[in-house]
Amino acid sequence: MVNLRNDLLKLLKKDEDLRYTVMGLIGINDLRSTLKTLTGAVRKLTKRLNDLTDRINSLAEAQVKTEEAIKSLTKHLNDLTDRINSLAEAQVKTEEAIKSLTLEVSRLSDTIGFSLEDIARVVIPDFLYRHEGVEVSDLERKIIIVNGEEVEVNLYGEGFSKNGRKITVIGEVKSRIYSGDVVRFDGRTGKLVKVVKGEMYKLMFGYLIHPVAEEEARRRGVKLIASYMR
Numbered sequence: 001m002v003n004l005r006n007d008l009l010k011l012l013k014k015d016e017d018l019r020y021t022v023m024g025l026i027g028i029n030d031l032r033s034t035l036k037t038l039t040g041a042v043r044k045l046t047k048r049l050n051d052l053t054d055r056i057n058s059l060a061e062a063q064v065k066t067e068e069a070i071k072s073l074t075k076h077l078n079d080l081t082d083r084i085n086s087l088a089e090a091q092v093k094t095e096e097a098i099k100s101l102t103l104e105v106s107r108l109s110d111t112i113g114f115s116l117e118d119i120a121r122v123v124i125p126d127f128l129y130r131h132e133g134v135e136v137s138d139l140e141r142k143i144i145i146v147n148g149e150e151v152e153v154n155l156y157g158e159g160f161s162k163n164g165r166k167i168t169v170i171g172e173v174k175s176r177i178y179s180g181d182v183v184r185f186d187g188r189t190g191k192l193v194k195v196v197k198g199e200m201y202k203l204m205f206g207y208l209i210h211p212v213a214e215e216e217a218r219r220r221g222v223k224l225i226a227s228y229m230r
Contacts, residue, residue: 116173117141117154119227120205124155124171127225133162134201136169146191153188155205158197166198177206177224179216186220 121139128134136159144151155171170192172185182204189202203223217224 116175116205116207116227120155120171120173120225123227123230124169124203124205124225125157127229128159128169128201132201132223134167134169135159135162136167139169139171144192144195146195149191151188151191153192155203161199167201168196168198169201169203170196171203171205174204174206176208176210177204177213178210179212182213182216182220182222182224186222 124139125136128136136157139155139157142153142156144153144156153170154173155169157169159167159169161167170189172181174181185204186202189200193200201223202221203225204217205225205227207227209224209226214224216222
């Protein structure tokens, strides 16, 4: 038995056809085919894995670019926020400056107003006497109560016309007189009709009188007097 086995092995080593015949008999060919098929499948799987790796690498690169873009966008948003905050701070400072300027202008207007009142107290009595025949001695700032409401007038004086009628002068001082100023003044004086003694003489005194103010004043019976008029 041993000799037969040894002889068979020697014969298989020498005879290639015999080897393939024996391999076929014992299923080696099927094994080789299966191995070949398996090898092909492994190659395909390897290729798919490589493709998947490439896709993963591409996605990773895209992710990096996306993160960089987000960082850049975040930086731009932060810069924009800083600019908006700076503008807001500048706006606050501007508003504070405007308030301060408004206060100073208001104070200056008050100062100019009182200076004009001093001029008006000197100019108006003489002007009324020479041009209107109205004699009034003193003009003063006065608060008149009308139905519980305080109405302040810049110039108030009581006098007489050339024919002896009782005249009450009601005046307002404005550095520049426009039509709107005339309308507002006439509205205030309308409240005084019932409490003023005698005939009311309405006038406005200022440095500059706009032409449209003159037209409005004529319609409302308001005399406009400029500081240079004598």
